[in-house]
Amino acid sequence: MTILDIKNISIDFPTSKGVVHAVSNFSLSVPQGRRVGFIGESGSGKTTTALAAMRMLAAPGYVSEGEIHLHSLGDTNVLELSDDEMRRVRLKKIAYIPQGAMNSLNPVMRIENQIWDGIVAHEGHVERAELQRRSRTVLESVGLPASVGRLYPHELSGGMKQRVCIAIGVCLKPDLLIADEPTSALDVITQRQVMQTLREVQETIGAGLILIGHDMGLMAQSVDDLAVMKLGKLVEYGTVRQIIENPQHEYTKQLISSVPLVGGESFIESTPEILRGEAGPLLEFDKVTKRYGNVTALHPLSFSLDGEVPKIISVVGQSGSGKSTMGSLMLGFNAPTEGTVTFRGKDINRLNKADALTFRKDVQAVFQDPYACFNPFYRVDHALKFPFKRFGLAKSESHTRQAMEEACVAVGLDPSLVLRRYPHQLSGGQRQRLIVARALMLSPKLLIADEPVSMVDASLRAAILKNIHDLKDKHGISILYITHDLATAYHVSDYVMVLYHGRVVEAGPPKEVIGSPQHPYTRLLIDSIPWPDLDRDWGSAKDAAAGLDALATGEAAAQSVFRGDITGFDLSVHA
Amino acid sequence: MGRIPSSYLGNRIVTLFLTIFIAATLIWIIPRLSPVDPAEIALGRMAAGAGTVGNSEDILAQLRAQLGIDQPWFVQYAKYLWGIVQFDFGLSTANFPTPVSALIANALPWTLGLMLISITITFFIGNLLGALMVWDHSPKLVKVAIPAAMVLTSIPPILSALLLMWIFSAKLRLFPLTGAYGLTVEPGWTWDFVQSVLYHGFLPALSIVVVTFGFWALGMRGLMIGVQGEDYTTLAKAKGLRPRYILYKYMIRNAILPQITAFALKIGMLIAGQVLVERIFAYNGMGKLLYDAILDQDFPVIQGVSFVIILMTAFSVFLVDLIYPLIDPRIRHGR
Incomplete structure (x- = not known):
């Protein structure tokens, strides 16, 4: 009826x-x-x-x-x-x-x-x-x-x-x-x-x-x-x-x-030659812990990311897992409760003025909400121009324009169509690409991308992730990709860390960690992804609840599973 | 929500008194930056009355001693602070030797009455009209009439007062021209007196209401537009709730919150806003007291009135802070 x-x-x-x-x-x-x-x-x-x-x-x-x-x-x-x-x-x-x-x-x-x-x-x-x-x-x-x-x-x-x-x-x-x-x-x-x-x-x-x-x-x-x-x-x-x-x-x-699948074909073509960065540790966490009052947002963690061969390191987990806390620690927005965060050998929370400026130029960020990143009052080229000039990279007005146009082209935008517009006149996808272009103009060493595609339409996600991936291959920028979307992490990253309640529970190359997860939490995450596969059993609401309960009470949650290493990235988790 | 933690209350009380202390200090310092000597003014007044004054130097010295301005500044300051704690602001120089506190005690009830009534009426009318400007179901007439009425907001209160006086008192003879109560009634808690007070207070109150409701209406309009776009308003409509219920419980209920803070701030400012209105209607309130004191360079009275304004602002903000969690459950007093 x-x-x-x-x-x-x-x-x-x-x-x-x-x-x-x-x-x-x-x-x-x-x-x-x-x-x-x-x-x-x-x-x-x-x-x-x-x-x-x-x-x-x-x-x-x-x-x-x-x-x-x-x-x-x-x-x-x-x-x-x-x-x-x-x-x-x-x-x-x-x-x-x-x-x-x-x-x-x-x-x-x-x-x-x-x-x-x-x-x-x-x-x-x-x-x-x-x-x-x-x-x-x-x-x-x-x-x-x-x-x-x-x-x-x-x-x-x-x-x-x-x-x-x-x-x-x-x-x-x-x-x-x-x-x-x-x-x-x-x-x-x-x-x-x-x-x-x-x-x-x-x-x-x-x-x-x-x-x-x-x-x-x-x-x-x-x-x-x-x-x-x-x-x-x-x-x-x-x-x-x-x-x-x-x-x-x-x-x-x-x-x-456009739905990225775990396994299956990658939507990213690998570039044969990857631009190399300079050798030496780029970003290091030394026994970093972050607590807010009685709540531990991040348990003690150390890692060292080498800058010579650029890499994409993914940090995945649910909301509240501590992944955004990690991002803000890397950006120096938050100081760790214990331990130190160093960038190219310098503690980022004790930089002098000149070093702090260099740090801000070398480490760029792409955030979740591309609309909130623009001042609605200015045309979007202002957002691109302003940091470029402030960091003293602009040689002349025409040089600035050229840099803006090149950056737009690099992220697949037509500069003549977007640059003179106001943020509200652009789509979410265009805005997010402009943010990537803005980061690119400053030729940073490291990019922190915190949920860069979760607010754009599914059909555009792949294109933006491709832009971000190109930053690594073509511009030699290392990237920390923070996301809750395991399927995209599977395709773009070289190494994956799964965070649960502020603890790395599973880490390693994506083929291992996401392709055949071992930790119950990683498994739960992957089982929860909806795929366009009709014969797959997505489980019931009770399964989902039971999975989380088992984690909350089980001891498995506190143990970290390491699934292999890659060169240029060392991770250790402290008790 | 619920009980107010004592640590928060303690903090808030300390801030309250600190605010009052700093403000009291400022109003002590500012008149002293002026080159005018109050003793000379008092002497001048005597001279004007008596024609000539002999021994002017002696009298000046005596006046200075009486006013306490012959002492070093720190002594004056300490005495001043000790005085205000006891609500003793010294003696008025213009109405020498009446204590300032007596003048204030006479004027304050009139102003509080007029002010609280007019500001409360303004608050309700203004916010309601502001809300109706945005509401989908308001009658067409309302949506046209309110913006037109906003024109009144651009009129300064003295003009609205004169206009109302001219129309209702001089031409229509519906209301008295001046005064706070009739000359024929005896002040006291009698029905005749209360009637007379309401009758005399109507025009001054109205002249304040017509020019200030726009402030609330425009603010409310902006807030309501925000609330109208909120998802919870959409869901309320999708739930099939009655439009009037949505207006009150979903829209106004949320939009009014920042207005309440503004209301607390306005209470203190209103004495200042009422100065000329009280003057025009010869209404013996704080506004008129302040007006006369400024003309007469009567520093102790200016100080006293300013202090009362400060007290009222500080206490109304303090009260709103304390009751805010009751009206907005998202706000909690710090632990």
């Missing part, structure tokens, strides 16, 4: 520069109990289409033609309902599950109140005891203890907040759930847990599900049918197996191939 029928709808956004056709002639039916994925890049109209079914399009968007029928309302066209009738449809018939890890819950209201107000808005007065019973039940159904109801959102982790959002969505047992990238802000382990929870409650209440996302791997593990969208058009639709095993449209093929 069909629960939602989208018939030939088009959605327009009138702007001062003319009408933008966000979605055109889109038709699709969602059968009861079935999971339908909407996949596409940002701006492809997937969220817009789903929001249209709830009549929640952001102004000035509107449905210019077509109909959306909801079966449980006797096939009424939802576009013709009055505002108050539509209000009653939301949550009760169609529930929206936002990306909840960040900011989807009212920060000044207890969780239980945010479940109750939804119930009361649709059912009128309900006894307090009954409300309490229902919020408890629904929280338990998503695997949260009932006591969570008394807490405020900021007291929960990202994964817990996301599960609260699911609980709110299912509390009135709607016909249809619309989940908008519900796991994109979560790390792989939590992602698996939350996704499986969502599937379980959806099956229990028998609702249909529209899952919006851009990750083909996640879709393969989560949905039955898949709608591929590009530029507001439905380019391909079918069962997920049909689409993944036999994609017809060029764009679908591209989406599938």
Whole structure:
């Protein structure tokens, strides 16, 4: 039985520069109990289409033609309902599950109140005891203890907040759930847990599900049918197996191939000749420990990275594993509690002014959020020019321009198209490439890349990682790649360190560590990655939880497994 | 949320008194940088009254002794500090020899009454209007009328006061022209008196409200736009909550938080803002006291009034700091 029928709808956004056709002639039916994925890049109209079914399009968007029928309302066209009738449809018939890890819950209201107000808005007065019973039940159904109801959102982790959002969505047992990238802000382990929870409650209440996302791997593990969208058009639709095993449209093929796999073919071609740097240790950690109060963010660790043959060292782990702490220690943003961090033989926390300036030039960083890295007030060339001049590298205005243009070309951007623009006029991918270009202009010795691709569309990740990889091969820059994405680490790095609770639990060349993991934590990480492989068992939410519990209590967690060495990088872990 | 840890409270109290001490020191130093000698002013006043003054040198010396300005600066400073601890700001030079504290005690209740009523009304009206400017479901008329009303914000309070006075007192004769209460009623806790006070306070309060609500409305508008774009507002709508409920519990509830801090800061500044309004309506409050003191170069009164402003600001900020965790659960007092 069909629960939602989208018939030939088009959605327009009138702007001062003319009408933008966000979605055109889109038709699709969602059968009861079935999971339908909407996949596409940002701006492809997937969220817009789903929001249209709830009549929640952001102004000035509107449905210019077509109909959306909801079966449980006797096939009424939802576009013709009055505002108050539509209000009653939301949550009760169609529930929206936002990306909840960040900011989807009212920060000044207890969780239980945010479940109750939804119930009361649709059912009128309900006894307090009954409300309490229902919020408890629904929280338990998503695997949260009932006591969570008394807490405020900021007291929960990202994964817990996301599960609260699911609980709110299912509390009135709607016909249809619309989940908008519900796991994109979560790390792989939590992602698996939350996704499986969502599937379980959806099956229990028998609702249909529209899952919006851009990750083909996640879709393969989560949905039955898949709608591929590009530029507001439905380019391909079918069962997920049909689409993944036999994609017809060029764009679908591209989406599938952009998912980096562990093993399989590399998306990076190796360059035969690698530019050599100067010999001698570049970056060294000597028994470095970092504690915040009673919490140890990084357990004692020593390593030495030689600069002669540039390498990419990956640091992988979940959020909270201490990998970003490690990055900020390397950049000198944070001083270690014990031990020393040295760069080319000098303690980076005791540099004189001249050395500190050289250090800042030689060690560059690429961060997660490419938008936040630009001052929105200036055109982007300012961000490139400014450090170049400040570090005294600019010989003349034309020299600066030439350096900027060369750097842009090196990261695959057309300088004439991007340089004179403002940050908001560029895509996330373009911005991140510019950040890489900016680092490149300063010809650094070392680049710290902290989650450089986690905020860009899947289809662009490979290209940006290729840029970063080129820095090593063509420009002789050593790179520390901090990420939670093991598949990309597998392809780009020469050496991998897996961090768990501030401890290196497994380390070695990626073929060993990620290709055949031995430590239970590494195994859990790899099992949690969603791959576009339909025959792989992704495990249930309970498996994910059990895996983490076993680690938290087991002794294995504290032991480090070394899987082989590479020349120019020595690592030792202290008790 | 919950209990306030004693270490935090202790810290905060120390900061409170340190702030007051530093500010009190500044208001002691600043008038002393002026070349004017208060004793000469007092003498001048005598001369103006009596025509001539013999023995002027002796009288000057006597006046200086009485005002305590013949002593070394550190003695004066120590006496000053000891004095303010007991709310003793010395004697007014203009209304010699009335103690400053008596003048303040007379004026303060009037100002507190007028000020607290007008600032509270302004706060509620301003924030509500600011919120309605952003809310999707506001009537069209409201969305047009509020920005138009913002024009009033550009009027200085003295002009609004004169305008209201002209319309309501001079032309329509609805309200009295001046004074804080009628001449025919006896001050005291009687219904007649209270009525008279409210009747007399209405126009001054209104003249403050009409020109200052825009401050809150514009600030609130900006905050509301931010909150409107928040994911939790979107989710609230997707939950099918009633629009009015979303407005109060999701939008205003979050947007109001920074406004409350601003409110605390405003309380102290309002005496200063009210100076001319009180003067125009001949309303015997702190503003008028300060105005007259400045004209008369009456340093002890200026000091006393400034000190009260400081106390009020410092204490209102202190109170907001303490209650903030109750209104925003994300804020906790340091452990």
